[in-house]
Amino acid sequence: MKKVLIIVSLVVNSVCSYAQSLEEQLTQVYVMMDTAKTVPTITEVASQFELIAMMNPESYAANYYATVSKALLSYTGKDQKLRDELVDMANQFYEKAKAIEPSNQENFILGALLANARLSVDGGSRWKEQGEIFEKNLTSARSINPNNPRIAHLKGVAVYFTPKMFGGGKKNALEYLLKSEEQYKLETESSVLKPHWGATRNAYFIGLCQEDK
Secondary structure, X not given: OHHHHHHHHHXXXXXXXXOOOHHHHHHHHHHHHHHOOOHHHHHHHHHHHHHHHHHOOOOHHHHHHXXXXXXXXXXXXXXXXXXXXXXXXXXXXXXXXXHHOOOOXXXXXXXXXXXXXXXXXXXXXXXXXXXXXXXXXXXXXXXXXXXOHXXXXXXXXXXXXXXXXXXXXXXXXXXXXXXXXHHHHXXXXXXXXXXXXXXXXXXXXXXXXXXXX
């Protein structure tokens, strides 16, 4: 019964989407992602972005957000196999996005996000390989646009979850997150077609870092 309801939901959503422009479709789901606080909502967001990307395979933005949402969804689970599968799905959209716009600086943001998502599944055995991929992507993104707020945001979140003995923890993470916050204030993009996600998530982690202050 649950599968039937999901299929019906996808059919209804796909029919309705024809009456909307791609930007309208993405914006509607982006708003959901930006305010998502529960796993069911994050799951719905990932499903909707996946559907939009499948219906618009040549759209960089659609594949970009499908990548982001699947990666973020992978952080919510506990089953390592399922989490890896979500990252694998995100990677498929990532490869499509890169093929559409090979020189887009946001490709490095996606690369860093996916590396961190894989690392978080099994940090004990993946920290070296995926950590290096993560840092390499952030360095590449920084060389193109050091003011991209998602660089400091991703670094801050990574530091937040890193043990204090290895340079992590709230205090060290907050430095990056506050830097990202200031950079987000300067970001002028308003269209979802030009990726500008992360400000709300960044504010959330700043709150976590300041809880005990």
